[in-house]
Amino acid sequence: MTDIAWIEAAVAGARPKAISALLRYFRDLDIAEEAFQEACLKALALWPQKGPPRDPTAWLIFVGRNAAIDVVRRRSREAELPDEAVLSDLGDAEASLADRLDDAHYRDDILRLLFICCHPDLSATQQIALALRIVSGLTVPQIAHAFLVSEAAMEQRITRAKSRIAKAGVPFETPGPVERSERLAAVATMIYLVFNEGYSAPSVEGARARLCDEAIRLARLLLRLFPAEPEIMGLAALMLLQHSRLEARFDEDGALILLDDQDRALWNGAMIAEGLALIDKAMRHRRPGPYLIQAAIAALHARATRPEETDWQQIDLLYATLEHLQPSPVVTLNRAVAVSKVAGPAAALAMIEPLATPLGNYFHYYGLVGHLLLQLDRPAEARLAFDRAISLARTPAEAAHIRSHLDRLAAEAAPKAIAASAR
Amino acid sequence: MLYAILCYHSEDVVGSWTKEEDDAVMARLAVVHEKLAREGRLGPVARLLPTTAATTLRKDQDPPLVLDGPFAETKEQLLGFYLVEGGSLEEILDTARDLAAANPGGAYEIRPVGVYHPGGGKP
Structure with a gap:
């Protein structure tokens, strides 16, 4: 690895801690970002000659802070700061700063930074964009590309989000235990939003799929700071298990491949192992939350080497628990898939028929209704449901998937029609 | 003699x-x-x-305490x-040094091995 590549990796790794510490000093997102930028430029200039510092994160915070103080002072025409040679010669200052920045400090700093990104005044898209820009350090063009909008539009979206936050005021006091757990829950939701933005991408390639990696990285970061939170373990496990199927989820034409039809050899074994390990750890806490239950469901799929080996009974039970904890028509819809395997398609159809009103605009609802009707040998009604699903599809992959069912229906209907006309 | 080469690096990085x-690393x-395998080493x-x-099991008390996370909070x-x-x-x-050239950054701790059981466990 070249010097530059090594420095870039070190800087990227240090970013969340450094920006969040700088935000604590300056209480202003723009100044914190500028300060970090300055520190990165100095790192690129100085590290190749002097060698990397012992603690790159502490170095970046220290240098970034001084650079920003410099700017702030220049703006207010105050006294000059020491020159760069003094600044660069950190010596003891670096060590003492590192001491002061213990993990407890980082913990609330990073949580604050993430929490700011999920301010309730911001739309989901703004939250995701802000987290990717500020915490993950993706560039505006990268984020714009992921959202399929122009760079100017994304720049504007992020600027607006920032000014909203500035108006709302940033919560700088150290949070109490209740506040801390509220912040954790809000941040977990935001991280899962980032993940789903990537997961619903129409293909493996492209900038949006990268969002899944970023979300998993954010969850690991959070988990290192809060190692004993079972729901954060559950969130990380859920995302790892879902993301482990990435290579198996699409065919060459970009059409979605359902779980049952996926080549399980393409699933990522390391991600599955990590997900399962996290679930094991979280289960010991004996207070499963929604993320952990969803992860446990994903784990039952991951553990089955063939679709027939899936423990649908257990999946049905887990969905029942989830329905109880977090009642929602979508959860019931998912449970109906397990019910169809355990008790048959008629029972599943009866279960979801009342959901036609709340899920009337939901692609997956009509997809499942169509499937169940097909299993019940009611092709005419199945075709109607599939037609409805296609009209609600959000991606070409979703539409293509349903179209393949319609094509199969048409192919099966054709010989019957010929037979009928011959008669 | 058998040596353990323990690989330390910043997880953030x-x-x-x-x-x-x-993949490149x-x-x-x-x-x-x-090369090492060819040399039988x-x-x-x-x-x-x-x-x-x-997960960490603290065994300095009875019963031992199970803690989430690694044993030590370290920079690397x-x-x-x-x-x-x-x-x-x-x-x-x-x-x-060969390994370091392939994967720079962080540190290797070299520790001679005292007792070694290859064991029969299958991962």
Whole structure:
């Protein structure tokens, strides 16, 4: 690895801690970002000659802070700061700063930074964009590309989000235990939003799929700071298990491949192992939350080497628990898939028929209704449901998937029609 | 003599590698591994899952206490290890330098092995 590549990796790794510490000093997102930028430029200039510092994160915070103080002072025409040679010669200052920045400090700093990104005044898209820009350090063009909008539009979206936050005021006091757990829950939701933005991408390639990696990285970061939170373990496990199927989820034409039809050899074994390990750890806490239950469901799929080996009974039970904890028509819809395997398609159809009103605009609802009707040998009604699903599809992959069912229906209907006309 | 080469690196940094960067490092390391295997010196090699997957059993009390997370909060974390046969510390240092050239950043701690049971466990 070249010097530059090594420095870039070190800087990227240090970013969340450094920006969040700088935000604590300056209480202003723009100044914190500028300060970090300055520190990165100095790192690129100085590290190749002097060698990397012992603690790159502490170095970046220290240098970034001084650079920003410099700017702030220049703006207010105050006294000059020491020159760069003094600044660069950190010596003891670096060590003492590192001491002061213990993990407890980082913990609330990073949580604050993430929490700011999920301010309730911001739309989901703004939250995701802000987290990717500020915490993950993706560039505006990268984020714009992921959202399929122009760079100017994304720049504007992020600027607006920032000014909203500035108006709302940033919560700088150290949070109490209740506040801390509220912040954790809000941040977990935001991280899962980032993940789903990537997961619903129409293909493996492209900038949006990268969002899944970023979300998993954010969850690991959070988990290192809060190692004993079972729901954060559950969130990380859920995302790892879902993301482990990435290579198996699409065919060459970009059409979605359902779980049952996926080549399980393409699933990522390391991600599955990590997900399962996290679930094991979280289960010991004996207070499963929604993320952990969803992860446990994903784990039952991951553990089955063939679709027939899936423990649908257990999946049905887990969905029942989830329905109880977090009642929602979508959860019931998912449970109906397990019910169809355990008790048959008629029972599943009866279960979801009342959901036609709340899920009337939901692609997956009509997809499942169509499937169940097909299993019940009611092709005419199945075709109607599939037609409805296609009209609600959000991606070409979703539409293509349903179209393949319609094509199969048409192919099966054709010989019957010929037979009928011959008669 | 058998040596353990314990691999320490900042998890923040290794975790921010893209898949391509990670694959490139592993491919460079594989070249060194092959050389060691040809020389008949390569023992078990392990890359550990992130420390977020770690659990610690504190056994300085009875009953022992189970804690989530790695044993120590450190700036650089134990991310993997090698067992390598070597005639001398100098030889092992050369091996570690080869590995370092393939995967710079962080540190290798070289520890002679006292007791070694290959064991029969199948991962």
